[in-house]
Structures are given as C-alpha cells and as structure tokens.
Amino acid sequence: MRTQADRLVDRHPALDRTRLLDDLVPPPRFSEARLSTYRPDPAQPSQIEARDHVGRFSSAGALTAPRRGLGRLLGRVQEDPEPRGLYLDGGFGVGKTHLLAAAWHEAAGRKHYGTFVEYTQLAGALGFRGAVDALRGADLVCIDEFELDDPGDTVLMARLLRELADSGARLAATSNTLPGSLGSDRFAAEDFLREIQALGRLFEVVTVDGDDYRHRGAPPTPEPAAPADLAALAGRPGATVDDFADLCAHLATVHPSRYGALLDGVTEVGWSGVAPVPDQNVALRLVVLADRMYDRALPLTAGGEPLSALFDEAMLRGGYRKKYLRALSRLTALAREAGSVAA
Structure with a gap:
C-alpha cells in the first residue's frame, strides 16, 4: 500500500541534449491533430478559411527555389504560388496549435515542431551555431506561441529562422492576440512581422477569430x-x-x-x-x-x-x-x- x-x-x-531534439514533435495532446479533426466554429468563417490555408500550405512540399542565400529567397518570394511561411494570428483557444500540428503531421519531408521557448532552450543548450546545424536541412519548421516580450529571445529566434529559411526550410508560426484586441486593434501580426524584419515578407498572415474553445459552452x-x-x-x-x-x-x-x-x-x-x-x-x-x-x-x-x-x-x-x-x-x-x- x-x-x-x-x-x-x-x-x-538531467539535461539530455538528444532528447531536446527528439522532442521537437507535436506534444501528446496534438499527436492525432489533423485538418479533418479540426472543428471550426460555424459562426467564425475565418476558422474555416484558416483550415483551408493550412491545407494548401502543408501540401505544397519542400521549397524548390535554388538555395542561394536569403536575399535571393526573399527576392523571389512573390513569384511563388504558395507561401513560404505561414503565420496564424488569433486569440487564445481558437485552434491555432491544432492547425499548426496538423500542418506538421500532413506535410512531407524532414520537419521539426516546437514552442518558441523550446527552440530558445535548444539554442541555450547547444549554442546558437549548434542549434542551426541541428535543424539545418529541415523542409518545415513549426514554431508555436511565438513570443515578442523578450527582445533578446526575439532577436535570437529571428536569426535562427533567417538561417533556416536560407537553407530552404518553410516556416509556420502561431502567436496570440490578446482577447479584446481583435479587428482594428490587432497588433500581434504587425509586431511579429516587424520584429522578424527581413523574414516578414516570407509570411502570409492568416487571422483566426473566435472565442476560446476550451471554455465555449x-x-x-x-x-x-x-x-x-x-x-x-x-x-x-x-x-x-x-x-x-x-x-x-x-x-x-x-x-x-x-x-x-x-x-x-x-x-x-x-x-x-x-x-x-x-x-x-x-x-x-x-x-x-x-x-x-x-x-x-x-x-x-x-x-x-x-x-x-x-x-x-x-x-x-x-x-x-x-x-x-x-x-x-x-x-x-x-x-x-x-x-x-x-x-
């Protein structure tokens, strides 16, 4: 007894550096997340549109442009029929993480999935160059809960994403708009695009409106x-x-x-x-x-x-x-x- x-x-x-890399997959709660299991709120058309955007993005495959540096990559981005990067912007509990995990599950190739914090922790454990080398070669890198409240971490992640984009990776990210800050008062997307600077042109911003499903009914x-x-x-x-x-x-x-x-x-x-x-x-x-x-x-x-x-x-x-x-x-x-x- x-x-x-x-x-x-x-x-x-104990810290296990190998595990830090092995854990860059969707967590157990989202291990079965697929576009087919996403349940959009019928009263929120943007949720249906976001699901469709993610479907097109996840089926686009790896980048096909020559890997000749970020400048060339950014210069060609508007010629491509599919976005090289996808940013899901919305409040809490509208299903952004589910959609991001579904994109990871349904995309082909080598891929990594983690929260903003997990990637900064990886860089802390391996060093910046070590983290870049560990992630380089991925076809898709997903970043959940991109955070803008720590300038140092934001600059670190912007550098990391620039390196990965330069190597040909597509990028997908989510972040939160505060409840009550939707519509004309939405700042999260603009802040994100400004903070990642040159990479901003890679991203298509997709708005996901609605109430927190965790407390809906x-x-x-x-x-x-x-x-x-x-x-x-x-x-x-x-x-x-x-x-x-x-x-x-x-x-x-x-x-x-x-x-x-x-x-x-x-x-x-x-x-x-x-x-x-x-x-x-x-x-x-x-x-x-x-x-x-x-x-x-x-x-x-x-x-x-x-x-x-x-x-x-x-x-x-x-x-x-x-x-x-x-x-x-x-x-x-x-x-x-x-x-x-x-x-």
Whole structure:
C-alpha cells in the first residue's frame, strides 16, 4: 500500500541534449491533430478559411527555389504560388496549435515542431551555431506561441529562422492576440512581422477569430479541490500531489527545458495550498509548467485559492500578460478535465 504520494519536488531530471531534439514533435495532446479533426466554429468563417490555408500550405512540399542565400529567397518570394511561411494570428483557444500540428503531421519531408521557448532552450543548450546545424536541412519548421516580450529571445529566434529559411526550410508560426484586441486593434501580426524584419515578407498572415474553445459552452470554473479529493488522487497510479509553495520553489532548481522530463510517467497532477504567486520569476516558471502539463493533457486537481487568483492584476496588465492569460486558460481546462476523470 502506498504510504506517501509521489511528488514532482522529488524529481531532478538531467539535461539530455538528444532528447531536446527528439522532442521537437507535436506534444501528446496534438499527436492525432489533423485538418479533418479540426472543428471550426460555424459562426467564425475565418476558422474555416484558416483550415483551408493550412491545407494548401502543408501540401505544397519542400521549397524548390535554388538555395542561394536569403536575399535571393526573399527576392523571389512573390513569384511563388504558395507561401513560404505561414503565420496564424488569433486569440487564445481558437485552434491555432491544432492547425499548426496538423500542418506538421500532413506535410512531407524532414520537419521539426516546437514552442518558441523550446527552440530558445535548444539554442541555450547547444549554442546558437549548434542549434542551426541541428535543424539545418529541415523542409518545415513549426514554431508555436511565438513570443515578442523578450527582445533578446526575439532577436535570437529571428536569426535562427533567417538561417533556416536560407537553407530552404518553410516556416509556420502561431502567436496570440490578446482577447479584446481583435479587428482594428490587432497588433500581434504587425509586431511579429516587424520584429522578424527581413523574414516578414516570407509570411502570409492568416487571422483566426473566435472565442476560446476550451471554455465555449463549458461548465463553470471548478471550485478548489477539498483535502479529501487530493488524498484520493494521491492513491492513484501515475498521480503526483505537491504543496504549491514547495513546487514553485522546486521549479527554480530545474531548468525550464527539463519541465517536460519532470512530468515523465505522470498521468494526473495535484496541487495543495494554491495561492497567488509572489513574483514574476515564479509566475513565468509556472507558465512553462502549465504549458508542458497542457501538452500532455494532465488533469489538474488544485486545492487552496481558485486558479484565477494565481496572477495579480499588475501581472495581468504587464508585459507578460498574454503568457499569464494563456496559462489561466489552460490550467482551468485541465482542472475541468480532472473533474471529468473523478466523475
């Protein structure tokens, strides 16, 4: 009989450079994502149009232009019938990641798929030149959740993408427009194209409008779990239960590139004593963990304060607000999934 719950704080995964490359595939939640399984909202024609754009893009095949440098590549881009790059712009939960994963699954050739953070972590582990050499030769490179809030990382990714485009890779990316910033107030696409500068001409921007499907017609946000719920979770194989403050402290000792490995073999996650995070550093680590949990579809049983209290108003108005709003959307969805598991 189990006498103590498994805990994430007892895990200390080591950096595995080979795994960083092997993991550049769509995560388990999107392992079966295909265009045929995308469910557009009938009230949002842009979602149907985006699916069709992705279909044309993923079936276009590898670049056929001679690989004679980025200048030649950019100079010829308007002659090509299909876009060399695709940028999916929209709010949270409109299916951009599903469409990006479907493009990866349905495209031919050598291909890589990762989040913006995973590519920057790869460059940190291998060095910039090492990352370029590892990715060079790909026919398609997909970047989910392209981020513009860290100038250094943005410049790094722009350089990396320029190198890969110069070698003949096609590029596909997603990013988020803040809820309430759609239509004439949309800035994400313009910011993206400006920040990647010369590469901007490679991309066709496709807008994906709509509401967050994770909460479309969903039941109310679950109430915080009772101690009995966490005790029951602790007795299930593959489940981990951690004190929230202890977990946040532990995350500071694990490089974010290893958060996926931290969750190896886990099927459900429990947090006791959830409370507002104390500062931005803790909050940003929690965002990365939330993304890795969501990728792996790990139901979350959370006790203490409501998940909506994790990030204070100053954080939700600050420069990382898109990350925090995405994390809240995903954690809430995982909490609902925990409720369905318990039921």
